[in-house]
Amino acid sequence: MTDLVVFLVLLTLGFVFGRLAESRHFKSIQKRERELATVLAFSERLPPPTNTPRRVALVGGNVVISVDYFKMIAAGLRSLFGGRVRSFESLVERARREALLRMKQQALELGAAMVVNVKLETASISKGSKGQIGAVEVYAYGTALIDIT
Amino acid sequence: MSNYENRPVPEGINYSQENPLKEFFLLLLAAGGALLVLLLILSLAAQKLAPLVPFSLEEKLVSRYAEQFPAPPESERAQLIENYLQQLAEQLLESQRLPEGLNLKIHYLPSKTVNAFATLGGNVYILDGLLEKMDSENALAMVVAHEIAHIINRDPIVAMGRGLTVSLALASVAGLSNSGAADWLIQQLGLATVMSFTRDQERAADAMALDMLQAHYGNVQGAGRLFAVMSEGGIAPPELLSTHPLSDKRIAAIQAYAQSHPQQGEPYPLPELIQQ
Amino acid sequence: MLVSNIEIIPGKRIASHLGLVQGNTVRTKHVGRDLMAGLKNIFGGELKGYTELLNDAREEAMQRMMQQAEAMGANAVINVRFSTSSVAAGAAELFAYGTAVVLE
Numbered sequence: 323m324t325d326l327v328v329f330l331v332l333l334t335l336g337f338v339f340g341r342l343a344e345s346r347h348f349k350s351i352q353k354r355e356r357e358l359a360t361v362l363a364f365s366e367r368l369p370p371p372t373n374t375p376r377r378v379a380l381v382g383g384n385v386v387i388s389v390d391y392f393k394m395i396a397a398g399l400r401s402l403f404g405g406r407v408r409s410f411e412s413l414v415e416r417a418r419r420e421a422l423l424r425m426k427q428q429a430l431e432l433g434a435a436m437v438v439n440v441k442l443e444t445a446s447i448s449k450g451s452k453g454q455i456g457a458v459e460v461y462a463y464g465t466a467l468i469d470i471t
Numbered sequence: 472m473s474n475y476e477n478r479p480v481p482e483g484i485n486y487s488q489e490n491p492l493k494e495f496f497l498l499l500l501a502a503g504g505a506l507l508v509l510l511l512i513l514s515l516a517a518q519k520l521a522p523l524v525p526f527s528l529e530e531k532l533v534s535r536y537a538e539q540f541p542a543p544p545e546s547e548r549a550q551l552i553e554n555y556l557q558q559l560a561e562q563l564l565e566s567q568r569l570p571e572g573l574n575l576k577i578h579y580l581p582s583k584t585v586n587a588f589a590t591l592g593g594n595v596y597i598l599d600g601l602l603e604k605m606d607s608e609n610a611l612a613m614v615v616a617h618e619i620a621h622i623i624n625r626d627p628i629v630a631m632g633r634g635l636t637v638s639l640a641l642a643s644v645a646g647l648s649n650s651g652a653a654d655w656l657i658q659q660l661g662l663a664t665v666m667s668f669t670r671d672q673e674r675a676a677d678a679m680a681l682d683m684l685q686a687h688y689g690n691v692q693g694a695g696r697l698f699a700v701m702s703e704g705g706i707a708p709p710e711l712l713s714t715h716p717l718s719d720k721r722i723a724a725i726q727a728y729a730q731s732h733p734q735q736g737e738p739y740p741l742p743e744l745i746q747q
Numbered sequence: 748m749l750v751s752n753i754e755i756i757p758g759k760r761i762a763s764h765l766g767l768v769q770g771n772t773v774r775t776k777h778v779g780r781d782l783m784a785g786l787k788n789i790f791g792g793e794l795k796g797y798t799e800l801l802n803d804a805r806e807e808a809m810q811r812m813m814q815q816a817e818a819m820g821a822n823a824v825i826n827v828r829f830s831t832s833s834v835a836a837g838a839a840e841l842f843a844y845g846t847a848v849v850l851e
Contacts, residue, residue, distance in 0.1 A: 422767070
C-alpha cells in the first residue's frame with residue numbers, strides 16, 4: 323500500500339514538474355530561436371562560393387535532458403502495446419533544438435553568420451539496471467563561417 | 472548566386488501538443504483490461520486443471536515442505552483436543568463420501584489467533600483462539616465442516632494452482648516489457664492476487680458444511696456462530712475486496728437453509744476438555 | 748518534394764537555401780513482437796517485426812522532415828542524413844535531417 327502511495331506521489335510530481343519544465347523550456351527555445359535567427363544553419367557540406375576572405379571554426383553545443391517519472395511510466399505502458407512514444411518524442415525534440423541553439427550561440431559569439439555541415443548526434447546516457455532511460459544527450463556541431471573584415 | 476536564409480519551422484510536427492494525460496489513462500485502462508482478461512482466463516484454466524492433480528501427488532508435495540507447517544502440539548491436553556476434533560470430523564464425514572485417496576488430518580494449534588484454515592495435503596488447522604469463541608459443539612462442527620468441505624472440493628490445490636499460474640504469467644509479462652517501469656507496475660497489480668479461496672469456493676464450502684451438519688445433528692443450530700465471531704472479531708473489509716462473502720449474507724444463507732430443512736433437537740454443549 | 752543525400756541536384760540550380768529541417772519519431776513494438784524476437788534470438792534470422800518497425804519509423808521521420816520543409820516553402824531537401832538511437836530498451840528513435848532548398 324505504501325508502495326502504491328509512493329508511486330502515485332512520484333507520478334504526480336513527475337507529471338506536474340515535468341510538464342511545467344517542458345512548457346517553460348519550449349517557450350524559452352522559441353524565444354531564443356527568434357533571437358538567434360540571424361545565425362543560419364545548413365546541413366550542406368560545402369559553404370556558399372564567395373570571394374570574401376573567411377575564417378572557419380568548429381562550433382558545437384550539447385545538452386542532456388532527463389526524463390521525468392511520468393514520461394518513464396507512460397513509455398513503459400506504451401511499450402506493452404507498441405506504437406509512437408509521444409512522451410519521448412517531445413523530449414528528443416527539446417534536446418535537439420536546445421543543442422542547435424547552443425551551437426548557434428557559440429557561432430554568434432565568434433562573429434559568424436552561418437554554420438554549415440551541421441550534424442547531430444544522439445546518445446542515451448545513465449541507463450538504469452533494467453535498461454530504462456535516464457537521460458538523452460544531443461550534440462550538435464558544424465563549421466562556422468566567419469567573415470574577416 | 473543562390474540565396475541563403477533560415478525560415479522558421481512550425482511547431483508540433485515532431486511532437487504532439489495534446490495533453491499526455493489523455494493517452495496515459497487510455498493506455499492504463501487498456502493495460503489493466505488486458506491483464507484482467509489474461510488473469511481471468513489463466514485462473515479459470517488453473518481452476519479446471521488443478522483438481523485433476525492426484526491427491527497422492529499433493530501429499531508428496533506437502534511432505535517436501537513439512538518443516539514449513541506448524542509443529543504438532545506437545546501438551547497432553549492439546550493432543551486430546553486434536554483427537555476430539557478428528558473424531559468430530561469423522562462423524563461429520565459419515566454423510567459425505569471422501570474422494571478416493573484423500574486423507575483428512577485435523578490439527579489443533581494452541582495459538583490465540585481467531586482463525587481456522589484448510590491447506591494442502593488434506594491438513595486442517597483449528598486455532599485455539601477460534602475454539603474459545605465457540606459456544607456449542609454444533610458451532611465448532613460448523614467450523615470443522617467448512618474446512619473439510621474445502622478439502623473435499625480440493626480448494627487448496629486449486630488456489631495454489633491459480634496463484635502459481637497468475638504469478639508465472641505476471642512474471643513473464645514483466646520480463647517481456649523490457650522496461651523497469653512496466654515491470655514495477657505489473658508487480659503492483661500482481662499483489663492483488665494472493666493465494667486465497669474465492670467467494671464462490673467459500674459459498675460452496677458453506678453449503679456443503681450445512682449439509683453435513685443437518686445430516687449429523689438433524690439441525691443447523693449454532694452454524695451462524697462462526698460468522699457472528701468473524702463479523703465482531705475484526706474490521707470487515709468492503710465486499711468487493713474480500714474473498715469471503717460478507718458474514719451477514721452467510722448468516723442469511725444459513726437461515727434460509729434452516730427454513731427449508733426440518734430442525735430437530737438442541738445444540739450439544741462443548742466437551743469439558745475445551746471448556747476449561 | 749525531392750529528397751536526396753547529395754548536395755547538388757544534377758541539372759537544377761538551387762535558388763535559395765532555407766535551412767535545417769528535422770523529423771523524428773520514437774517507436775516501440777508491442778510485447779507480442781518482443782516475445783517473438785526473443786525466440787528468434789535462439790534460432791537466428793531476420794527479425795521481420797523489427798525490420799518493419801524501423802522502416803515504418805524511418806518513413807515517418809522522413810515524412811515529418813518533409814512536412815517541415817513544405818511549411819517553409821521548399822520543394823526539395825538535400826544532404827539528408829539519418830540517425831538511429833535506442834532511447835529506451837525496445838524503443839527505437841529514428842531521426843532524419845537535411846537542408847530545405849528551393850529548386851528552380
